[in-house]
Amino acid sequence: MGFVESVKDIAGKFGESVERGAKTVSNSSKKFAEKTKMKREIARVQSDINTDYIELGKVLFEKIADDPDSEYASIAADIKEKSANLEELKALLMTLEDKITCSNCGAHIRKDQAYCDKCGTKVEIITPETSETATESVFSSDDVE
Secondary structure, three states, X not given: OOHHHHHHHHHHHHHHHHHHHHHHHHHHHHHHHHHHHHHHHHHHHHHHHHHHHHHHXXXXXXXXXXOOOOOOHHHHHHHHHHXXXXXXXXXXXXXXXXXXXXXXXXXXXXXXXXXXXOOOOEOOOOOOOOHHHHHHHHOOOOOOO
16 A cells, blocks of 8 residues: 555545544434423423413402402412502602503693693693601611612
8 A cells, every 4th residue: 555545544534533533423414403492491381381370360359359258268368468558659659750640541741731642632640648657657767778
């Protein structure tokens, strides 16, 4: 075997090795892409399931919310209390942001607007409690630093 033939043989083996490496990389890339796609689909389905659980919980809450004999009455009462607190906090935030809620569509609009941007209803000015009074009613003195 001559020198030229040895070089051709080595080059051929090198070429085969590069080809196998390229196929391995290609297969790994395809596998990675499939795994990523599968993980994304799993996350989407899990999100859909969680949304369904939330909707089911809301339906159940609506059915038992006013039943004092329900085994879930304490949880329903806790949700109602927290919901009322949430509404107070939202109202306080609206006051601090100098915004009001449109009486027709519920959009948040500036106090100084004459008409709602969303539905065009004439804005009725309602005087809310002062922000200091509202703050005191929502937070106890221990909560405010």
